[in-house]
Structure formats: C-alpha cells, structure tokens
Amino acid sequence: MHAPKLNRRQFSAGLGAVVVTFTLRPEGALAQAAQLPGSLNTNRMLDAWIRINADGTATVFTGKVELGQGILTALAQIAAEELDLPLARLTMISGDTGLTPNEGVTAGSQSIENSGTALRLACAEARAVLIELAAKRNGWSADTLTVIDGVITAPNGNKVSYGEIAAASAAELHREATGKVKPKPAGAHRIVGKSVPRQDIPAKVTGGVAYVQDMRLPAMLHGRVVRPERYDAKLESIDEAKITAMPGVVAVVRDGSFLGVVAEREEQAVKARTMLAASARWSGGRDLPDPSRLFAHLKSLPSQDSVIGVKQASTPALASARTLEASYTKPYMSHASIGPSCALAQFKDGKYTVWTHSQGVFPLRAELVKALKVPANMVRCVHVEGSGCYGHNGADDVALDAALLARAAPDRPVRLQWMRDDEFAWEPYGAAMIMQAKAALDAEGRIADWQYELWSNTHSTRPQSTSGANVLAAWYLNEPQKMGPPQGIPQPAGGGDRNSIPLYDFPSQRVVHHFIPEMPLRVSALRTLGAYANVFAIESFMDELALMANADPLAFRLAHMKDPRARAVIEAVAEKAGWKLGEKSDGLRGRGIGFAKYKNLACYVAVVADVEVDRQSGVISVPRIYAAVDAGIIINPDGLTSQIEGGIVQSTSWTLKEEVQFDKNGIRTRDWSNYPILTMPETPKVEIALINRPGERSLGAGEGSQGPTVAAISNAFARATGKRLRDLPFSPSKVKAALA
C-alpha cells in the first residue's frame, strides 16, 4: 500500500502555498447548533476538513499533529477509507493556525476519538456530495452508483472521476456538516484495520527533512537563551559590550530577566551563550523545598479537596473486618525528550511566523499574542514535528523564546534549539504525588470498603489552560505576566485524580482528591497525568489485599471485576503469559499483574511483568512483559502495538530509574548523568495480544499501558522478595533498604 504524502509546505520560505479561509460560525451561534460528533462540533464546515483537487487527489486537514505516535497515518487511513480513495492520493495538512481546524491540543490519547471521528463523518459526507454531483450532472440515480479509487461508476459502465467534479465540489463542500451520512460499516473496511506503514519513517531514517530541528531557511540566524540557576531570579547585569563584540553575534537580547543571543552561526551562538551566562549577575529567586521532606511539604500546603467516586454499601462493613493501610509516592519526572525543544521564528513586516513542535498551535498562538502584545492575526504558528514530547515539555516555551529573539533581528528567521540543560532544568515536570489507601476485607476475603486519598499539584499548565500566561519567558519580561491560578481537570477524565476511582466493584468506596494549587517545582502534563501514579497505588494495594486474603492476585482481581471487557484483557494477558494460580517465587524472580482502563474512559490494558532481583546490587531487571489490549475497533494494528509497547518500555524506565533531582538552590537534573533512563540492554522483551472490537468505537491508546506496567513491576517485585516497594522509582538503594 502506498503511503500518503506528508505536506512539506512548512519548509518553503515563501509560504506561497494554498491559503484557505473557512467561514467559522459567529460566536454564540454555536450554542444553538446541533451537537456534532468529535471535533466536527467545533469545526463544522466540511471544507475545513476535506477538499477535492482537480488531479483527483484530496487534501485532508486536521488540527491534530504528528508527535511520533503515527497519528497522521492513522487519520489518513480513516479519511481514505470513507472517501474510497487510495492512501497515496491523500495529502495531510496538520496543525497550522493559517490553514487547519482548531482542535486544541494533541493530547490525552484523544486524536483518533476526536479528529478521527470528525474526519470519518466529514469524508463520508464529502463522498455523498461527490456522488450526488455525479448523479445530477449525468442524470444518474445516486443510489445506483459505486466508487472505487475515486472513480464513480454508473450501472451502465459510464464513469466520472472525483477530479472531474472537483471544481463543482468546492462550493458544495463549503457548508456545514450534517453528521448524518453514515460511515462504512467495519465489515466493509479495506484500509482501516490494516497495518499501513507510517508515512514519516522513511525520511527519518535516511536523513530527510523530518523535524523542525532540520529546517534551514534562507538567511537563517541561530539563537540561544540564558537562564538563571534559580526559578524567578532577577537579572541584574550583563557585560553586553563583551558579548556583542564576539564573532558572529548579531544581537544580545535582554527584556527584563529574559536573556538571549542571536548569531550568524550556531556554534557562535553557543559560545556567546556560555560567555553571556558567565557575565550575567542574578539576584533573588525562589527556594525549592528540601527534597528529603518533599512529600511532607506537599501535604502541608493548602489544598482544595473534592470527594469523588463515592459508593455507599447497603450494609456497613463489619467492625471485625480486617483492614489494611498503605501509602505510596511518585517523584517529579521529566519528559526527557531526546532532542531539546526547538523553534524557528521570523519577524517580518510586523508579523510573526513561528514553526513549532507544540502540541497545540492555536493555544500557543494565544499565548504568543499576549506576550508579544500583538493582535492574533499577526502571529501564525505552523506545526513541524520535533523530537517526541510525551506531554507538555519545552516546546511552547522555546517558541516564545524564538519569537523574542526574532523580534531583535527583523526579517531574518531565527532558529533556536534549547541546550540540554535548558530542557532538563526549565521544562514543566510531571507532578510529584502521594497516594494513601485503606481497605477492609470481609470474612470471605472480599473487599468490603475502599478509602483512597491523593495529593497532587495540577497536571496541566499548558498554554490557554488557565487565565494567565503559560509560557516561560512571559514571566521574566520587563513587563512580566503571571501564570493564572492552576486548575484541575474535571472528572471523569481527571488530572491528578485520573484513574483514581477503581474500576473494580467494591460495595463501599470513597476517593478524596487533595488538589494543591501551589507549585514548588514547575509542573504540567506528562503522559497519563495522574493515572500512572494512581494505577501504581491502586493495583499495588490490590495485591497487598490479595496477599492478606490469601488469594491469587489474578483471581482476586477477577473476583472484584464485573466489566466484561476488563475481564477479557485480564484473562487474555494471563493466558499469554501462562499465569499459574498460586505460583510461588524463589526470592529472586517474580511475576506480577496490573490492570487499568485508561481514564476509566479509554482503552483497557492488562500487563504481566517478570522481574529478577539482584539482592547484592539492588538492581531490578525486567526481562519480559506481556500485555493485552482492547482499544475498540483497531485502525492500525501495528500502530496500536507500537504505542502500547512504547508505553510499556517508557513506564519501565520511569518505574526503575526516573526522578528529577533538585535542592534548595535549583534543579540539579541538567544532563543525562543526573537523569538516567532505561538503556537498550535493560529493555524488557514485550509481547502483546490485541483484542479487536469491530463493533465498538476506537479508544485512545497512547497512554494505556504505563499505569498497568508500573503496577505489574511493583507486584512482581513483591512476589519475588516478599517485600513491598511503595516509593518510586525502584532504585537500587531503595531495593537494598527494603531487603536489608
């Protein structure tokens, strides 16, 4: 099967390509309009999604962006399927404030659900429009026509191609979608459900232009920024003359406590950065908490408490019931992208163009407009893929940095890639969390009551997620802007409390979310938000309770689970792994299981991990992991497998190794030596069973396996050693302390 074309408009300096304007509904009108599925509801025009070209190709627009997860390939499959066009005749245009629908942020494993749904319906409707046009033009009856590869055929054998009616279709597609044309049934799918190769991989493995980091525009300059040791420090002085005199330096940019340099060549910018950093004098800045008392400190901060997931038993648990309590913690974790964040910006004729790997070009533009103090139509943000981000890393911040540098060097594009320490020390981390669980077992060894509390900062300070400014440099400008008050993400998806309500059937339960607004360290969205920590705690505690009940962990789970799809993945992974009920360990090796339905809304994943413990070194190794997945109807089986196995390996790394280092004076994680991640020899082998559900809608899967993986490793360690680790990561020092 041929891959569709990745549009490369971003790399043409002139940007002279097509510019389409959509008629958006006037504000207010939206409220009365009928609800449409997915992102079609907020981007209602058919031609905002799909246009047919005279050469018989189609241009497909999406507000979602490629982050290395293969989303553009999957969305192209959906569009091609409904249009009855070969994939190779599709061009995908994504994430451009000048061209595409606004679909907010590409996050939360929602692209297939939202953009996929919109494209499926818009393309089905577009196909119906094309058939109707062909029928009218030729006096055919629409319901007798068939379409193969973009050619409409009448019963008498006469044909008309999409290309021939492209011009006429333009006006017909320039209207609101009805959402009423039925997409194909799963049984008729020829492209959806196939492991179509990713369209972006060939360029990535041959040195093609694949990333924003690879863009080279004519007359391009190179920028670098200098940041202080401490959060909120104030820039007192720099030796500007000395830096300006350095070879190649075009501008030293200082705006309040924002500091950067622009040079002709990249290595000149890097050298100037070093000199600039050495000459800069800073004052003040905020102390960070004592890391050895972090969790006590977090719990001491004011919190906004909400009670969720309450179930009241008809009969209260007996006073004689056996109870168990446990407390778990998760540290700050870094996104730790391999490539530091990068952006290109050009300030020309009063307008900014910013090429960015942001997860949301429209929200980013809203922040840039505030910080640069220009109207929205003076900033265009164009998505170009970057190194994988796994959530809100430095992508948005570097875009404002680049725009501020570009303003000081008008007309010429400025490329800014953060250095490794910029990324590690200044990106927003995944929040540290505390989870406390308490439960009672009845006489039959069943859970009679479940009490769970968690403490966490916010899990999103993304652009536009609060009322204030949400890009780093904005807080340091001469006229600084403030971040708005942090907000939680409401249930049922949740933020810190994501997956904090167990899917199990307990007769009585209560979950309390202590949302802590004050952020000692800067935090935002890291893949799964709170789900990784909550699933770790819930699923570890399930095993602790199973042990108290003298039950096999697998049987104990099934005994408390009614959801048939949940049961199916748990049973499937047990079969795949060859789980033996009541299996005993030898003190060195163990096997554990973990389960979650991501967000309680998305895919079902169950994981079994095998671990080996070196009692001398304290090193846990994870030779093998099994998983079973139900993500509804599967669009691309290999793409789904890749996301699930990637999540498993990344979670293994989080679980065994990862913790942001800091002390009172600042972040100490500044390179890979103080933030080690899993290496190739340490990587578990992974085996995955996919359960396809053609009759069920697709469920997001990019974040489905991380929670079950940490739980499986945690439970496997406990099974191997008889000791329980409740504080992440499971570093050798903690292992040795537990086994001492």
Add this chain to the structure above:
Amino acid sequence: MAISIRVNGVSRAVAAEPDTPLLYILRNDLALNGAKFGCGQAQCGACTVLIDGKAARACVTPLSAIGKSEVTTLEGLGTLEKPHPLQRAFMDEQAAQCGYCSNGMIMAAKELLDRTPRPSEGDVRTALAGNLCRCGTHNRIIRAVLRAAQEMGRT
C-alpha cells in the same frame, strides 16, 4: 579560514573555526540532517557518525580533529530511493516512533555489523547501550538490526 574534510566520500571545504563541533558543520554547512543534536555531551548518541568506520559523537568532535579521516553520515549509507539494508530494515520493522534517535541507532548498528556481521540479540543490545531512545522503540530497533544483518548476509 577554510578547512577541508571528507564526508561521504566527497571532499568539502568549510569556513569555520577549528574548534567547531563537527555536528554543526554537518547540519548547517553541509545540509546533512541525519546527525541530531541531543545533548552536546556525548551522552545520548543522537549525533553519531562514523569516522574511519568507527562510531563517534559529532557533538564533541571538533572540526580540527578530522584531519584526513573519512566521515560517514546517515546520508552516506543510502537514500530514500536506495536505502542501506539497515535503513530498509528500520522501515520494514517500523522501528521508529518520533525517530529522533534513529540516526544514532543506525550508525552505531552499522559499526556493529561491519565488525560482527552475524550478531546475536545480546550483541545488538550491547552495541546500542550508549544510544538513548525515549519512545520505547527499543525492541523494534533490535529486530531491525538483526533483520538487516540477515539481509546483508544473503547478498
């Protein structure tokens, strides 16, 4: 001043200071995108190139150190139209998510296969131990390298 180096079999003159990291020369002067900036400290492997056949970190290799050595980059292995068996295998195994580490993985694997044409899985893991991947694509990368070794053994 102009310094001449040999890259992918061609002699190239570049006007840069002798202490300039090779990585910036390759990317900015020679328009070779393969090698990536990851850490600038030889920790992650994203910038790996071959210098006289040996894997080297271009981010910490100064231009002046190249001398008469032969530099090979990802582009020197093969092209989109005529990929090297390693590049072909990375496509066939879909061995990339974001793919930012792919360059380093392929170049380190090239050095391995030149030295050890029939590596075991353990050999591959060890050879790639210094190359970091964040997306969790490790197993596919290992499969791709083993597949390339097999393909190359056939021809």
